Amino acid sequence: MAAELTAHQLIATHRPTLDQALETIRTRAYWSPHPEHPKAYGENGSLSLPEGKAAFDALLGSRFDLDQPGTDDWTGAEVSPYGPELGITYPHPDIDTLLPAMRAGMRAWRDAGAEVRAMVCLEILSRISARTHEMAHAVMHTSGQAFMMAFQAGGPHAQDRGLEAVAYAYVEQSRTPDAADWSKPQGKRDPLGLNKRFTPVARGIALLIGCNTFPTWNGYPGLFASLATGNPVLVKPHPRAVLPLALTVRVAREALSDAGFDPNLVCLAAERPDEGIAKTLAVRPEIKIIDYTGSTAFGDWLEANARQAQVYTEKAGVNTVVVDSTDNYKGMLANLAFSLSLYSGQMCTTPQNLLIPRDGITTDAGAKSYDDVVSDLAASVNGLLGDDARANGILGALVNPDVKARLEAASGLGEVALPSREISNPEFPGAVVRTPVIVKLDGAKPDAEAVYLNECFGPVSFAVAVDSSADAVELLRRTVRDKGAMTVGAYTTSDEVSGAVEETCLEECAQLSLNLTGGVYVNQTAAFSDFHGSGGNPAANAALCDGAFVANRFRVVEVRRDA
Amino acid sequence: MAAELTAHQLIATHRPTLDQALETIRTRAYWSPHPEHPKAYGENGSLSLPEGKAAFDALLGSRFDLDQPGTDDWTGAEVSPYGPELGITYPHPDIDTLLPAMRAGMRAWRDAGAEVRAMVCLEILSRISARTHEMAHAVMHTSGQAFMMAFQAGGPHAQDRGLEAVAYAYVEQSRTPDAADWSKPQGKRDPLGLNKRFTPVARGIALLIGCNTFPTWNGYPGLFASLATGNPVLVKPHPRAVLPLALTVRVAREALSDAGFDPNLVCLAAERPDEGIAKTLAVRPEIKIIDYTGSTAFGDWLEANARQAQVYTEKAGVNTVVVDSTDNYKGMLANLAFSLSLYSGQMCTTPQNLLIPRDGITTDAGAKSYDDVVSDLAASVNGLLGDDARANGILGALVNPDVKARLEAASGLGEVALPSREISNPEFPGAVVRTPVIVKLDGAKPDAEAVYLNECFGPVSFAVAVDSSADAVELLRRTVRDKGAMTVGAYTTSDEVSGAVEETCLEECAQLSLNLTGGVYVNQTAAFSDFHGSGGNPAANAALCDGAFVANRFRVVEVRRDA
Known part of the structure; x- marks a missing residue:
C-alpha cells in the first residue's frame, strides 16, 4: 500500500521528541512532552474534555x-x-x-x-x-x-x-x-579485511x-x-x-x-x-x-x-515505610495520608506496613508515642478525606469485589486505628468507595507477622509496632528479601538510621524514598527519571x-x- | 588493608585502554591491546617464551x-x-x-x-x-x-x-x-523538587x-x-x-x-x-x-x-555451509579445508554440514559435480595437512576419548570421502592427533538426516547432497531453527541465493560469513567487532x-x- 506517512515526514515530526527523551534518560531530569492538565487538550487535533467524553460514550454498547x-x-x-x-x-x-x-x-x-x-x-x-x-x-x-x-x-x-x-x-x-569495515594488520602482508x-x-x-x-x-x-x-x-x-x-x-x-x-x-x-x-x-x-x-x-x-x-x-510485593523520626511531623503525616488514600491504596506502590518503634519517635513537634503516631496519621487521613467530593476525587472506586472483601476482613486482623468509611458518589451511585483502614499489629507476634508479611492489596495498612528502628530495618530487610517490594519509604533525621535503611535497600535491591513531606509521594514514579521496581527482589523481575x-x-x- | 594500587593509579594506567575499547565496540573496527605474536612478550614485566614454559613447568606436580x-x-x-x-x-x-x-x-x-x-x-x-x-x-x-x-x-x-x-x-x-536533580514545574506554585x-x-x-x-x-x-x-x-x-x-x-x-x-x-x-x-x-x-x-x-x-x-x-549446535557457486574455487576449498582442520574441528564454530547440490556447482574453474567438490575439498585438506609438522601445528590433539570415539564411528555413517589419518607428534608421543574425516550423505534420505542433524563434535564433517540451492537454504533454516548454529557459511555468486541465505539467517537468527576465501575463517570471531553466537537460536541463549x-x-x- 502507499504510505500516507513517509519515513521523512515521521522523522521530521518526531525525531526531536525522541532526541529529548534520549537526553533525559541520561540526565534523569524532569521532562514530559505529554501535558498533565486536562485543559491543555482540545486544540491541534486533540480531543477536548467534552469531545473525549462523547467519544467514550459512543463506544458504549457497541x-x-x-x-x-x-x-x-x-x-x-x-x-x-x-x-x-x-x-x-x-x-x-x-x-x-x-x-x-x-x-x-x-x-x-x-x-x-x-x-x-x-x-x-x-x-x-x-x-x-x-x-x-x-x-x-x-x-x-x-x-x-x-x-x-x-x-x-x-x-x-x-x-x-x-x-x-x-x-x-x-x-x-x-x-x-x-x-x-574491519581491517586487521598482518605485518608485511596485506591486511585481512572484512565488510x-x-x-x-x-x-x-x-x-x-x-x-x-x-x-x-x-x-x-x-x-x-x-x-x-x-x-x-x-x-x-x-x-x-x-x-x-x-x-x-x-x-x-x-x-x-x-x-x-x-x-x-x-x-x-x-x-x-x-x-x-x-x-x-x-x-x-x-x-x-x-x-x-x-x-x-x-x-x-x-x-x-x-x-x-x-x-x-x-x-x-509488601511495601514498607520505616518511621524513625522526622523534623516535619505534619508534612510526614500529610504525605503518608495521601499515599495511603490515593486510588484506595490499589497501587502496587502503596505502602502497606508502617514500622513504628513501640517506644515512639522524636519529631519537631516533640516526642510522639506509637499510639500518637498512629492516631495522628488516622486523623490526617480523616482530614484529607473529610469532604466527600474531595474523597471521591482521591479514592476513586474499589476495582473489584476481591478488594472489598479484603478491606472488610481487615478489621478482624487487629486493633483498628482507623476504620474504613463508606463514601457515596452522587454522580455514580453504583460506585463502591471506601476510605482506607489502618490496623495496629505487634511486629513481634508470630500471628501478626503472618498477616503483615503478605500483600493485602487494597486500602489496608498495618501500623506495625517494632522494638526499635534497628528492628525496623531488619524487618524491612526480611520483607524485601522474602516478599519483595516495589517501594520503600523511610522517615528519619538520624544519619545512622538513614544509612542503615539505604544500605538495606542497596543490598536487597529496593527503590527508596527518604523523608518525603511535600507533593511527591512514595507511590509515584516519573518516567525518564525514576525506576519503577528494581527487578532485583521478588516483586518484579524487571x-x-x-x-x-x-x-x-x-x-x-x-x-x-x-x- | 592499605592498597598498593590506588584508584588514581589504576585510572591513569588503564582508562585509555577502556576508552579505546568503548570506542571500538561502537565502530566495530579492528583493535586489540593484546599482542598476537609470541615474540611481542618478554619485556616490560611480561614473561618470554622460555620464562612462560619454566613457569608452567614449575606448577606441574604441585x-x-x-x-x-x-x-x-x-x-x-x-x-x-x-x-x-x-x-x-x-x-x-x-x-x-x-x-x-x-x-x-x-x-x-x-x-x-x-x-x-x-x-x-x-x-x-x-x-x-x-x-x-x-x-x-x-x-x-x-x-x-x-x-x-x-x-x-x-x-x-x-x-x-x-x-x-x-x-x-x-x-x-x-x-x-x-x-x-529533578524539578517539576507546578504552574504558579513552587516546583516539586527531588534529589x-x-x-x-x-x-x-x-x-x-x-x-x-x-x-x-x-x-x-x-x-x-x-x-x-x-x-x-x-x-x-x-x-x-x-x-x-x-x-x-x-x-x-x-x-x-x-x-x-x-x-x-x-x-x-x-x-x-x-x-x-x-x-x-x-x-x-x-x-x-x-x-x-x-x-x-x-x-x-x-x-x-x-x-x-x-x-x-x-x-x-549444527553449523552449516551452503555451497552454491564461487568465483574463487581454490580459495573456497583452501578456506574450508582450514576451517575443518583447525583444532581438529573441536570448535563450537567449526562447520559440520556442507550442503552441496547433487547436480554440482558453477565455479571460476568450470562446472564441478558434487563428487568433484567433495574430492577437491578432500585433496585440499590433504594438501594442507600433508606435512606432519604443519599438521600438528594446525590440528593439535583430540581433547578427550569421546571425540576419538566419535571420529572412529564416523566412517560407518556413510561413504567416506576423506578418511581420517593418524599423525604422530614427535615431541609428545602420547598425543592423539587425527586429520578430519569427510563423510558423504544424501540429504534426502531420512536415515542420513538423523545423522547430519545432530552435532557430531570433533573432526567430522558431512558433505550433504541436496536437490538444489533452494533446498539447501530450506535445510539450513530447519537446521538453525531446530538444532541451533553458532556459525553459518555460504559460497555463492548468485544474488538470489545470497539473498535467500541472508534472509534465512536474519529470520532464524544466525551469524553468517559469506564467500570467505582468504585468511579469515568462519570459525573465528574477533572481539570488539564480531558477535560470537546470536543468542537467538538453540545453540546459545546469549x-x-x-x-x-x-x-x-x-x-x-x-x-x-x-x-
Whole structure:
C-alpha cells in the first residue's frame, strides 16, 4: 500500500521528541512532552474534555471492530467499578489464524530499521495523546480510578512510560553500527579485511498481558519496547479492563497502516469469561516475549512454564515505610495520608506496613508515642478525606469485589486505628468507595507477622509496632528479601538510621524514598527519571525502564564477507 | 588493608585502554591491546617464551594454593591431551564456608563504583597478559590446542573478549548518572523538587562453569562481565581444564588484593572426580548468575533448574555451509579445508554440514559435480595437512576419548570421502592427533538426516547432497531453527541465493560469513567487532558480547529525597 506517512515526514515530526527523551534518560531530569492538565487538550487535533467524553460514550454498547484476521467471535463483559455495564464486545481470536497473520509484516518492520520503528511508535503515542480525554474515561471506567488520576496516570504518564521504552529500545539497537569495515594488520602482508553488516532482528511475537488497575501505564512499556525492537505485539487485556488497551491497539493499527506497515503487527486478544487465554497463548511457540503485571501466582507460573519466551513480570510485593523520626511531623503525616488514600491504596506502590518503634519517635513537634503516631496519621487521613467530593476525587472506586472483601476482613486482623468509611458518589451511585483502614499489629507476634508479611492489596495498612528502628530495618530487610517490594519509604533525621535503611535497600535491591513531606509521594514514579521496581527482589523481575528491559527483546545478526 | 594500587593509579594506567575499547565496540573496527605474536612478550614485566614454559613447568606436580577460605581438601587429575599427567591439585571448597566469605567484600566492591571496578578488571587482564606464555602452555595441555592456537586463542583473544565484556559492563552501568536533580514545574506554585542518587548493585555471587576446549576464551566474558558489575565470581572449571582458570583466579585475587579489595571476590571451586559440583552450586540461593559453555543436556538442565539465577548458556549446535557457486574455487576449498582442520574441528564454530547440490556447482574453474567438490575439498585438506609438522601445528590433539570415539564411528555413517589419518607428534608421543574425516550423505534420505542433524563434535564433517540451492537454504533454516548454529557459511555468486541465505539467517537468527576465501575463517570471531553466537537460536541463549549479556547482571537502586 502507499504510505500516507513517509519515513521523512515521521522523522521530521518526531525525531526531536525522541532526541529529548534520549537526553533525559541520561540526565534523569524532569521532562514530559505529554501535558498533565486536562485543559491543555482540545486544540491541534486533540480531543477536548467534552469531545473525549462523547467519544467514550459512543463506544458504549457497541461492537469494537478492529478488522483483525481470525476473529471467530465477539466477547466482552466489562462493568465499570462506578456501576454501569460498558456493553462493549471485542474480537475473540482464532489463534491459529491470528498468530501467522501477525508474523506476515515482520520482515518489512525489521527492514525499516530502528529509527523508523521508533518514529512510528512515537506517531502511535502522539495519536493516543490526542485522545487522552477519551482514554481517561476508558481507564476510569475499567480501573475505578478517579477521573483526574485516570486522566493523568492513564494518559500522559502512561504515554511517558511508553516513550521512555521507545528511547531505551532505540539506544540499545543503535549501539552497534549498521555496517563496519574491519581491517586487521598482518605485518608485511596485506591486511585481512572484512565488510560487516549488523541488523537488529526481532525475537518473535510479544504477548502483553494487561492488568486491571493500570492497563495503559503498566502495559505501554512492554508494548512499545517490543514493537520498537521489531516484534509484533499481541495484547491480551485483563477482562475487566479491555477498553483502554483496545483503543490503544486500534490507534496503533491505524498509525502502522498509515505509515505503510502491516496493521497486524499489533493485535488484540480479548477472552471469553473464565477462558484463561493467557495460559494458552503464553506457551505457544510463536510467543517469544511476555510482559505481565498481576498476581504472584500467575507470574511465577509464567516464569516457570513459558520457557520459550523472555518473561518480564511485575507481581505482588509488601511495601514498607520505616518511621524513625522526622523534623516535619505534619508534612510526614500529610504525605503518608495521601499515599495511603490515593486510588484506595490499589497501587502496587502503596505502602502497606508502617514500622513504628513501640517506644515512639522524636519529631519537631516533640516526642510522639506509637499510639500518637498512629492516631495522628488516622486523623490526617480523616482530614484529607473529610469532604466527600474531595474523597471521591482521591479514592476513586474499589476495582473489584476481591478488594472489598479484603478491606472488610481487615478489621478482624487487629486493633483498628482507623476504620474504613463508606463514601457515596452522587454522580455514580453504583460506585463502591471506601476510605482506607489502618490496623495496629505487634511486629513481634508470630500471628501478626503472618498477616503483615503478605500483600493485602487494597486500602489496608498495618501500623506495625517494632522494638526499635534497628528492628525496623531488619524487618524491612526480611520483607524485601522474602516478599519483595516495589517501594520503600523511610522517615528519619538520624544519619545512622538513614544509612542503615539505604544500605538495606542497596543490598536487597529496593527503590527508596527518604523523608518525603511535600507533593511527591512514595507511590509515584516519573518516567525518564525514576525506576519503577528494581527487578532485583521478588516483586518484579524487571524495572521500568532500563537497558535490561529492552536489550534481550531483539538480537543482532551479523553478515560478513571478504573486503 | 592499605592498597598498593590506588584508584588514581589504576585510572591513569588503564582508562585509555577502556576508552579505546568503548570506542571500538561502537565502530566495530579492528583493535586489540593484546599482542598476537609470541615474540611481542618478554619485556616490560611480561614473561618470554622460555620464562612462560619454566613457569608452567614449575606448577606441574604441585599443590596450587590460592589461600581461599573453606578449603577442605585438594583435588585434581588433569592429564594433558598431549600425554603427560599434570599432577596438580587445587583447593576443593567447603561451600558453606566459601560462599559467605565471597559475599564479605561485596559492599566495598559496590561502593568503588563502575569505573574503579573496570580499572581493577583491566589490571587483572593486564597481569594475565603479562603471563600469556605461561597461560599458553596451560591451555595447550588441558585443551589439546596446538601451541600457537593455545597462545593466541587462550591468550590475547581471550583477554580481548574479557576486555570487551568490561567495556560493555561499564557502558551499561554508566548510562544512568550517579545523581540527578529533578524539578517539576507546578504552574504558579513552587516546583516539586527531588534529589536522586542511582547506584548499580550486584545481583549476588556469579558462577562460571568452564569448558574443556576453550577455558579462558569462553570463560572470560562471563567472569569479567559479572565482576565488573559488582558480583563476586566463583569459577568452577572443567575437571580436565582447571589450570588455565586457576591461574586466572590467582592473578585476579592478587590484583584485587593489591587494589585494596577482598581477594575472595574471585574464588576457584575445583571438584573431585565425578562429584558434579556444578549441579550443587547452580541451585544454591547465593548464586544469582551462571555462565556456562558445554553440552546441551546440562545447559538445558541449568536453564530449567537454576531458576534463582540469570543463566547464560552456550550449548551445542549444527553449523552449516551452503555451497552454491564461487568465483574463487581454490580459495573456497583452501578456506574450508582450514576451517575443518583447525583444532581438529573441536570448535563450537567449526562447520559440520556442507550442503552441496547433487547436480554440482558453477565455479571460476568450470562446472564441478558434487563428487568433484567433495574430492577437491578432500585433496585440499590433504594438501594442507600433508606435512606432519604443519599438521600438528594446525590440528593439535583430540581433547578427550569421546571425540576419538566419535571420529572412529564416523566412517560407518556413510561413504567416506576423506578418511581420517593418524599423525604422530614427535615431541609428545602420547598425543592423539587425527586429520578430519569427510563423510558423504544424501540429504534426502531420512536415515542420513538423523545423522547430519545432530552435532557430531570433533573432526567430522558431512558433505550433504541436496536437490538444489533452494533446498539447501530450506535445510539450513530447519537446521538453525531446530538444532541451533553458532556459525553459518555460504559460497555463492548468485544474488538470489545470497539473498535467500541472508534472509534465512536474519529470520532464524544466525551469524553468517559469506564467500570467505582468504585468511579469515568462519570459525573465528574477533572481539570488539564480531558477535560470537546470536543468542537467538538453540545453540546459545546469549551472544558474546552485547548489551543483553551484561545489562541484567546488576540492577540500579534509586534513593530519592525532597530537594
